[in-house]
Amino acid sequence: MIEPTADFILIGASTRAAAYSALRSGLRPDCLDLFGDSDLAQYAHVERVDQYPHDLIKRLSDRPPLPVVYVGGLENYPELLDEISESRTLWGNSSSVVRQARDPKELTEATRLAQVKIPEWRPSSDPPEANGEWLLKPTRRSGGSGIILWTEDARNSEVLNEEHRFERFISGKSYSGIYVAGASTGDVRFVGLTHQLHGEEAANAHDFQWCGNIGPVTLSVELEHKMRRVGNLLKWKLGIVGLFGVDFIVSDDEDVYVLEVNPRYPASLDILEFATCQGLFALHVKCFDDSVETLNWTFQSENEYFGKMVVYAPREMTSNGELVEQVCSFNDYPEFGDIPQAGVKFHQGDPFCTVYAKGSSLEACRDELNARVADLNRRLE
Numbered sequence: 001m002i003e004p005t006a007d008f009i010l011i012g013a014s015t016r017a018a019a020y021s022a023l024r025s026g027l028r029p030d031c032l033d034l035f036g037d038s039d040l041a042q043y044a045h046v047e048r049v050d051q052y053p054h055d056l057i058k059r060l061s062d063r064p065p066l067p068v069v070y071v072g073g074l075e076n077y078p079e080l081l082d083e084i085s086e087s088r089t090l091w092g093n094s095s096s097v098v099r100q101a102r103d104p105k106e107l108t109e110a111t112r113l114a115q116v117k118i119p120e121w122r123p124s125s126d127p128p129e130a131n132g133e134w135l136l137k138p139t140r141r142s143g144g145s146g147i148i149l150w151t152e153d154a155r156n157s158e159v160l161n162e163e164h165r166f167e168r169f170i171s172g173k174s175y176s177g178i179y180v181a182g183a184s185t186g187d188v189r190f191v192g193l194t195h196q197l198h199g200e201e202a203a204n205a206h207d208f209q210w211c212g213n214i215g216p217v218t219l220s221v222e223l224e225h226k227m228r229r230v231g232n233l234l235k236w237k238l239g240i241v242g243l244f245g246v247d248f249i250v251s252d253d254e255d256v257y258v259l260e261v262n263p264r265y266p267a268s269l270d271i272l273e274f275a276t277c278q279g280l281f282a283l284h285v286k287c288f289d290d291s292v293e294t295l296n297w298t299f300q301s302e303n304e305y306f307g308k309m310v311v312y313a314p315r316e317m318t319s320n321g322e323l324v325e326q327v328c329s330f331n332d333y334p335e336f337g338d339i340p341q342a343g344v345k346f347h348q349g350d351p352f353c354t355v356y357a358k359g360s361s362l363e364a365c366r367d368e369l370n371a372r373v374a375d376l377n378r379r380l381e
Contacts (some may be wrong), residue, residue: 006030012071025282026295149209150244179231213268214307305365313346
């Protein structure tokens with residue numbers, strides 16, 4: 001069934017978080033993704049795309065000529081964005097912008113002008129010494145999936161059989177910054193920062209695999225000023241428009257290293273929506289079509305910090321649907337999100353669901369998050 005009253009089509013590996021953001025802004029999405037989660041299905045039309053992302057074009061051909069918004073993962077397939085934009089309006093960055101934003105050569109100048117750095121890198125044709133000081137990074141994956149230390153043991157890694165590069169390992173604390181770049185010159189809004197979670201054992205995540213965010217957080221005035229400038233320079237140098245995220249590390253010696261630019265709806269946006277009490281998806285849409293009518297969503301909470309953790313399947317398993325009872329309104333801060341339908345099969349390492357928590361401090365929020373994840377793991381056992 002096709003949603004007859006949709007305002008736009010939302011595509012990506014997992015569309016639930018972005019769809020909820022859109023619903024809070026009064027916009028109705030028709031969703032195509034890899035999971036078709038039960039909480040999303042209660043509030044929007046969603047269709048699973050088993051042969052993802054290659055069958056997206058085929059599924060889009062069955063739909064009205066509505067604008068398209070893409071979310072995480074599709075920045076790695078600019079050729080697919082080219083196909084989509086031939087027949088539809090993209091409420092998102094073009095393939096040419098995406099290619100530049102994902103190219104370390106293009107990022108070098110923008111980050112230099114912002115007085116931050118990017119890690120030293122090498123192409124696949126020029127591997128460094130396998131001494132554990134470098135990372136082996138696949139370039140067609142997202143969320144840190146497949147990243148491993150480049151050691152002698154890694155010489156047998158399957159990652160070497162796909163597109164990849166090598167990147168100097170930087171020790172430090174990981175963050176994500178979110179921005180909204182308007183259509184006019186110089187119009188960049190800094191939304192805020194969150195602390196990134198990687199490789200959490202409780203989430204069954206690998207060492208460098210992204211598994212969530214907690215925020216909002218602040219940095220020193222000097223470092224935060226640099227990150228604000230990064231957003232402005234990315235708009236100026238690359239032409240980014242709409243919502244985008246920047247993943248970065250503050251090294252042990254207080255240097256900022258930009259790791260990745262995500263020129264689309266960032267995974268940590270819902271955290272900052274609830275923290276700032278405003279719907280940010282509407283700002284994204286208005287960067288592309290100011291005539292679209294949106295709502296001013298508000299949210300009230302006594303808590304100051306919000307967090308989420310993606311829990312990955314610890315083994316081959318099938319969802320029994322027991323979390324479906326945890327579905328709440330898209331206007332409320334959930335305890336669980338991306339809740340799988342009963343009968344969905346998961347391979348070890350597949351994202352199973354997202355756990356949410358809030359607290360009066362960063363530490364309290366993280367403790368509550370860990371407690372809920374531990375409880376979920378007991379239920380999965």
